[in-house]
Amino acid sequence: MTWLPTPYRVVTRTVETHDSATLVLRPVAESLPTFRPGQFAMLYAHGVGEVPISVSGIPGDGTLVHTIRAVGAVSRALHDAAQGTVLGARGPFGTAWRLDDVEDLLVVAGGIGLAPLRPVLTHPARRTVLVAGARTPQDLLYEKEIVSLSDVEAVLTVDRGDHDWHGRIGFVTEPLASVPLDPACTTALLCGPEPMMRFCARTLLGRGVPAGRIQVSLERNMQCGVGLCGHCQLGPMLLCREGPVVPYPVAEPLLLAKEL
Amino acid sequence: MNLVLDLDGLDALIRVLRDDGRVVVGPVLRDNAITLAELDSAADLPGGWGVEIGAGHYRVRKRDDAAVFGHSAGPQSWKRFLHPPRRVLMSSDGNEFRTAQDTAPDYAFLGVRACDLAAIAKLRQVVGGPAPFVIAAQCTEPGELCFCASMGCGPAAGPGYDVALTERIDSGGHRFLAAAGTVEGTRLLDRLPGRAATQEDITLAAQDVDAAAQRMGRAMPEVDLRDLLAANRDSAHWEAVAERCLTCGNCTMVCPTCFCVSVEDTTDLDGNAERSQRWASCFEIDFSYLHGGAVRTSGAARYRQWMTHKLGTWRDQFGTSGCVGCGRCIAWCPAGIDITEEAAALAETTQLGGE
Amino acid sequence: MTHRPNRTLQVAGLARVEGEGALHVRTVDGEVDRVELNIYEPPRFFEAFLRGRDFREPPDITARICGICPVAYQMSACLALEDACGVEVGGQLRALRQLLYCGEWISSHALHIYLLHAPDFLGFSDGIAMATEHRALVERGLALKKAGNSIMDLIGGRAIHPVNVRVGGFYRVPTAEELRPLAETLRHALDNALETVRWVAGFDFPDINAPHDLMALRDTEGYPLDRGRPHVSTGLSFPANEFGVHVVEHQVAHSTALHARLDDRLFLVGPLARYSLNSGRLSPVAAQAAADAGLHSVCRNPFRSIVVRAVEVVYAVDEALRIIAEYERPAEPCVEVTPRAAVGHGITEAPRGLLYHRYELAADGKILSADIVPPTSQNQSAIEDDVTHVVRSYQHLDDHALQSLCEQTIRNYDPCVSCSAHFLDFTRERA
Amino acid sequence: MPSPKTTTAAVWKFTSCDGCQLTLLDCEDELLPLTEHIRFAHFLEVTSVSEPGPYDISIVEGSVTTPEEAERIRWIREQSGVLVVVGACATSGGIQALRNFADVEEFRSIVYARPDHIATLATSTPISAHVTVDYELRGCPISKTQLLELLTALLAGREPDLPDTSVCTECKRRGLTCVLVADGTPCLGPVTHAGCGALCPAVNRGCYGCFGPMNRPNVPALVPLLRRGGMGDDQLHLVFRTFNAAAEWS
């Protein structure tokens, strides 16, 4: 049964950016157990393939919410799935963001990396700061939604602006160096390209955020989600089991090794 | 209960297993090697054939006697049967998903050596599946590349067999001491023609196996291999191996515990789809593919991944080493790269903590 | 005077032939002025780069001259090289070679009959279009073709450019048990082959006879396949090593394929020649099929070549079954071949006709020179001549109909244009 | 009956032996079902019909060896949605690329009495040297299984599964015994691109590399093993200079 997807039907499809869309999936019959923020599903597009996709929302009504960026054949097929399409889902897989004893929440995301962090933006915290970057204004996810979240102090930045963009230009590390923080009480959650996460973690360590309170979400090729295919190894870990969310002290030496 | 069987007794054993509806698999001589195939009778066993084995080298040779288990690990392992090279996982018509029918027969494995018995356990720990009926062959004649003793996996067959055979040819004739390891094993022996074993039979067999431990062709360095590999992530030695390594993936394919698979999607013209898994290798560049490119492209990184996983991180993941010391990866590496030698080379230049 | 004294027919890309060719016909004052079968298949220089290669390589290398009849190339190459080295491959090894060759005949002929040639007779643009109305027929043809391929897959390791053929024999020979399922397939194929003969025998054939000399091998026994001595309808017969004396190739400006003449006369090789010179040697089943199809002992009508091909398929299936029934696995997969300084010649019957190879070896086995004369270059002049006849006899047809008839005339020869590129005896031409 | 799909395909021949396009006809069981999904708008070997472009899929066999071919491939690229090149000729220049290492004038005069009539280029080059290529099928000839995999994948909109690793991985999955290790037979399997299904080792023969080099082959590491199997300098030179002579072996 390990490999058997559970059928889900696309109930809504929302275009997020020129290459990303959010799908809400409702079980056709049986449903999967509840996901926690940071966990992922293996989503199957009929005849095309199956890839790991995090949950980008947890409405609690048995539906699955995923935001997918089209980068290859499978993600393209999922991204394009119209309302009514039946997709397969397996999960929940992997570790979740650790959110117990959170005081201040600092969420740092690059690109599609915001998707797995979206569910934590509404997590009760003393203070929630979001620093999110994207390549261009057109690549920014959930922009309207973020602005509407009154409890979230959001800093958005883009690598390259355009004439309609009046916000920040530059990498996420820059605002991170200056955003007001209470380092000792901060829990930092990072998701994005590996070099971005390394730089951000370094900046935060420099500002006094304890290493143990920094968490990163890592990515490797995954074909099963349950430690059978072997593709997701990163050093001692099978990232589908021990990851994707990993404490930074565990991740750092692995991210520093070449071609691991 | 212990029983002594002659060749006819062995033949009866195969027959009884077959009568019970099992597919009996064991060693046969085929294509210049001792491979594994379905057995009809004891006559299919490679009686009188041994092997001459070295790094990247394997030749079958005529033995002086008629031993049927007088050969060390061949090109194949039991993995082919427990974790087949290709297996359908599920099919889809676009609305419904169906698991593939499991068509694996009820296997009985005959002639499983200690190293392979350990390998079967390690493999099943990962891939699961029904337990096969196992008739082990105690190792009395290790090969030039064997190092099961230093991996703690032999030469005496550990737990997990139903029956263990110890082959002996001397003035007393060609015979097999059969010892049951499970109730099912005992029941099987009850149905076989043989004489009850004497104390001498048992002593001789134990001596033969003990002696084998002293004759291993290879050994792993006596260090904590997991620590050794963790300490050598950035070693320059990987480059040195990469010069010789073909990145062909043979070592992983012949390894009895390497379990990695890739998933393939196929579609037919009527719109049906099927997902299958096939043996994959960490030596394939695509193995570590992420959107934008593979993570491990250099030969050095790929060899490091293999060896580190096998000897080191397997323990982090599954609580045990991934290597049983069968020597297959050494023999069937066309370049003759020797995992024990590479481990020794690393150990030589590494000061591990705690000493 | 005819109604259309001057006209030009131009077929830019000949369809349903293997390889690329064009046809150019011009009539002036009702007289045929020029007929050119223009082969624009780019040259590939096989004979040139064979020089300096090892004597064990030609079976693999020359197979790549033609994807439609690679076995023929392999067989002629092996024969020529074994001739040079003074080795003869007989017994069960030869039988396996014949079996492999039968596979190619079946597959190649079935492809030609069903997908390339029959659509002409039934008025379809191709086999796929024909399948829309005659699905079962086309499926039968494909099944027949598949039977031939399954022989090549099993004996040769693959159907196109088999990997198991070597000078001296094979790399691995199958067990009798491995051949058994093949016999099963072939028994079905025999029924299909017989039905094929019945089917094509009922087509309408223009009444045209090729006046040319016919040349084919004749073996000591049986229908010619993998060996034999060239025989000509004039009564001439010569050993393989005199091939170059009788068959001379010359280059023509309009084609990359060289044209050949036999003692300076137009001649034909291929099914018509093979049949007309050997019809008495068919197996009883094939002979009966030929008789039922109304073939006489000699057939010179190129349009009826489709019937002859169908009969040859029956023969090849029947022969394959015989070989499998009598098969015993040889102890060794090949005989040892030691090179020596010598010249060797090899001729076998490719599906399209006689295929000649000649190699000159140095003592260490290096190839000093190579010469290959494929069937299409031998037939090319005769094809042009046939087209001339057709144009002359069917002047009354409109351009479209005449063009179709001309194309069909070319297809009668199943010309394998891809292999026809080029091959001229370098030494003789230079001298 | 499924509604006839409108995917159009064109099959083009360049300098080659026809074997790779024949592979399509060798799909005896699949050919007619395929034609219910794909319409062959141009396929000279099979049909007299030739429709004008554009084509959804173009399948190109053969290498570029004449000035006319260099022109034609550009036109085909413009007319084609997906361009698939098939076989050693199209992917690496094929055996006729041996001319790239020789004097083509001499080749021409060896074969033709009046070489001036023969228009040919000094090199035989793969299609990718002229235009962007979407998919490559290796092999001399290509594998029927891979061809069907590619076509069904294109029809289903998935990525075709065309591994670029060694022949050894296929050899081992088949359960064959390594001919290099067990017989000492020189074998190019460890550096050759997978795809054939290990045909040669299956007949006790060493692979001779007809699928060309795998992704990042380590040829220098194989050379001593080939020598050990009895290959001399001459043979070593020849074995990499045959069907994929112009490919990047190292």
Ligand SMILES: Cc1cc2nc3c(=O)[nH]c(=O)nc-3n(C[C@H](O)[C@H](O)[C@H](O)COP(=O)(O)OP(=O)(O)OC[C@H]3O[C@@H](n4cnc5c(N)ncnc54)[C@H](O)[C@@H]3O)c2cc1C
């Ligand atoms: C834990 C996890 C969570 C993810 N969450 C999201 C998400 O919420 N939204 C989103 O858009 N993307 C997410 N991704 C990335 C997403 O899985 C890849 O973009 C996707 O696998 C690309 O597959 P493809 O076939 O479209 O592209 P291709 O690049 O053509 O990939 C081909 C094959 O490579 C493998 N592969 C390629 N990239 C990856 C990858 N990044 N991870 C694993 N396997 C890969 C797959 O097997 C895939 O079938 C996540 C990845 C991981 C590991």
Ligand code: SF4
């Ligand atoms: S270690 Fe040997 S068998 Fe393994 S990939 Fe390298 S060369 Fe191949």
Ligand code: SF4
């Ligand atoms: S026979 Fe060749 S392809 Fe097969 S494993 Fe050995 S070296 Fe690799």
Ligand code: SF4
């Ligand atoms: S084994 Fe090698 S030479 Fe033989 S068919 Fe496969 S790729 Fe070609």
